[in-house]
Amino acid sequence: MKIAVVGTGYVGLVTGTCFAETGNQVTCVDIDERKVEKLNNRIIPIYEPGLDVLFHRNVEEGRLKFTTNLAEGIKGAEVIFLALPTPPGEDGSADLKYILGVANDLGPILEQYAVIVDKSTVPVGTAEKVHACIVKSAKVDFDVVSNPEFLREGVAVEDFMKPDRVVIGTKSDKAKAVMNRLYAPLVRQGNPVIFMDERSAEMTKYAANAFLATKITFMNEIANLCEKVGANVDDIRKGIGTDSRIGKRFLFAGIGYGGSCFPKDVQALAKTAQDYDYDFKVLQSVMDVNNAQKKRLLPVIKKHFGDDLKGKTIAVWGLAFKPYTDDIREAPALDNIRELLAEGVKVTAYDPEAMENVRNILGNQITFAHTSYAALDDADALVIMTEWPMFRTPEFEKMNLLLKSKVIFDGRNVYELEQMREMGYTYYSIGREVVNS
Ligand SMILES: NC(=O)c1ccc[n+]([C@@H]2O[C@H](COP(=O)([O-])OP(=O)(O)OC[C@H]3O[C@@H](n4cnc5c(N)ncnc54)[C@H](O)[C@@H]3O)[C@@H](O)[C@H]2O)c1
Numbered sequence: 172m173k174i175a176v177v178g179t180g181y182v183g184l185v186t187g188t189c190f191a192e193t194g195n196q197v198t199c200v201d202i203d204e205r206k207v208e209k210l211n212n213r214i215i216p217i218y219e220p221g222l223d224v225l226f227h228r229n230v231e232e233g234r235l236k237f238t239t240n241l242a243e244g245i246k247g248a249e250v251i252f253l254a255l256p257t258p259p260g261e262d263g264s265a266d267l268k269y270i271l272g273v274a275n276d277l278g279p280i281l282e283q284y285a286v287i288v289d290k291s292t293v294p295v296g297t298a299e300k301v302h303a304c305i306v307k308s309a310k311v312d313f314d315v316v317s318n319p320e321f322l323r324e325g326v327a328v329e330d331f332m333k334p335d336r337v338v339i340g341t342k343s344d345k346a347k348a349v350m351n352r353l354y355a356p357l358v359r360q361g362n363p364v365i366f367m368d369e370r371s372a373e374m375t376k377y378a379a380n381a382f383l384a385t386k387i388t389f390m391n392e393i394a395n396l397c398e399k400v401g402a403n404v405d406d407i408r409k410g411i412g413t414d415s416r417i418g419k420r421f422l423f424a425g426i427g428y429g430g431s432c433f434p435k436d437v438q439a440l441a442k443t444a445q446d447y448d449y450d451f452k453v454l455q456s457v458m459d460v461n462n463a464q465k466k467r468l469l470p471v472i473k474k475h476f477g478d479d480l481k482g483k484t485i486a487v488w489g490l491a492f493k494p495y496t497d498d499i500r501e502a503p504a505l506d507n508i509r510e511l512l513a514e515g516v517k518v519t520a521y522d523p524e525a526m527e528n529v530r531n532i533l534g535n536q537i538t539f540a541h542t543s544y545a546a547l548d549d550a551d552a553l554v555i556m557t558e559w560p561m562f563r564t565p566e567f568e569k570m571n572l573l574l575k576s577k578v579i580f581d582g583r584n585v586y587e588l589e590q591m592r593e594m595g596y597t598y599y600s601i602g603r604e605v606v607n608s
């Protein structure tokens with residue numbers, strides 16, 4: 172099948188590459204000329220494990236192409252995915268200018284029946300708006316379908332190729348048949364495709380993200396309470412996660428959720444509720460708690476060192492919003508580093524993938540270390556912001572020699588308390604007792 176993907180960001184690139192891998196002829200369209208030039212030179216602009224092999228194979232075998240020209244990109248495509256940004260507008264609602272802008276452009280250039288697919292995360296009613304934009308100038312028949320994407324960064328290829336489910340919102344039998352054909356290779360592997368109407372599909376995406384953000388936030392509150400009552404949140408997690416009604420995943424307490432999706436999608440769903448005059452109380456609490464959670468470390472650091480942190484050096488391990496990505500959108504590390512800098516702290520940071528992206532934002536306000544150990548040199552303490560596997564099993568003897576004092580503030584609970592106690596570290600984590608305080 173010939174398909175087009177408009178928007179070659181995270182989702183667009185993974186969607187295009189994976190559908191090329193399942194045998195389709197894919198053209199990805201992006202307005203960013205530098206990005207398209209890079210892609211045409213076989214440079215992948217994001218770090219995503221496993222994407223490179225598929226990308227190179229499909230480019231080499233001619234199934235995956237890139238262009239800045241929308242009309243050229245969609246020529247002959249049976250399916251046109253819109254994988255465009257939906258950033259928060261000033262009032263918190265998802266800004267549809269990219270989606271509706273492209274929808275307006277599509278009408279006059281459609282030459283044959285096509286299924287236009289909203290892959291982006293868009294509020295209820297967007298499929299109708301996209302339809303209205305295209306129908307104004309379209310000379311041919313078309314359908315607009317909602318097919319939200321549930322992939323996680325860091326495991327995006329696996330999530331796409333073996334999804335827990337594929338949600339497709341359409342009332343058109345013709346569109347349903349096309350989408351069934353496109354997803355057939357994934358369905359054959361036993362993954363369910365769930366059909367529903369457009370509005371329900373749009374809502375499903377927000378419900379999933381808001382539910383997961385709520386699950387994490389609930390555990391963060393349990394963790395905060397654990398610290399007060401003298402309980403261990405890791406034990407609570409194991410104790411409740413084994414209940415199959417609760418499930419083991421997304422129960423890890425930490426320094427707050429970040430990324431390009433949860434913060435903006437929870438906010439957008441809250442705005443939708445407000446627009447429909449519904450007071451969605453849980454969502455407001457989730458946002459409030461998460462904002463407070465991101466700010467939890469500074470008071471702990473001040474309690475340890477005293478209010479005046481001027482002149483202290485703090486090493487930060489982990490900048491990405493989670494491991495296996497170079498994405499720093501809404502990363503708790505950035506908020507915490509800015510707070511430390513405002514206190515006059517010297518920050519030396521290390522992340523295996525995200526340093527270049529942070530350098531583009533913070534420039535020389537912080538020092539970027541070449542290795543995780545170099546970041547520790549003469550530091551008064553170590554702060555852990557992202558649970559990259561390499562931080563879980565470091566050479567502690569080496570760390571002991573480099574750190575000025577054996578103090579760790581761990582926003583991701585990567586070490587066992589006993590291990591820290593034995594090694595003589597003063598260890599602060601989330602929802603667990605303080606060791607050697
Ligand atoms: N990142 C994720 O993990 C993820 C997962 C599921 C869903 N989503 C949703 O998917 C959508 C896209 O997210 P993303 O992270 O891929 O965004 P992104 O910002 O990484 O990429 C968007 C791309 O669209 C391009 N673009 C903007 N205007 C364009 C136009 N007029 N024509 C062609 N290209 C244009 C940009 O240049 C950019 O390359 C969002 O709605 C997001 O919420 C994201």
Ligand SMILES: O=c1ccn([C@@H]2O[C@H](COP(=O)(O)OP(=O)(O)O[C@H]3O[C@H](CO)[C@@H](O)[C@H](O)[C@H]3O)[C@@H](O)[C@H]2O)c(=O)[nH]1
Nearest residue numbers: 320321322323324387421422423425428429430432492493
């Ligand atoms: O137990 C947990 C799990 C996650 N997180 C944090 O939650 C955030 C989001 O993590 P994750 O969901 O793994 O990353 P994303 O790539 O943002 O994926 C989410 O957002 C995507 C965009 O909408 C959806 O497609 C995915 O299904 C959804 O999981 C990160 O800051 C994590 O550190 C926790 O604090 N504790």
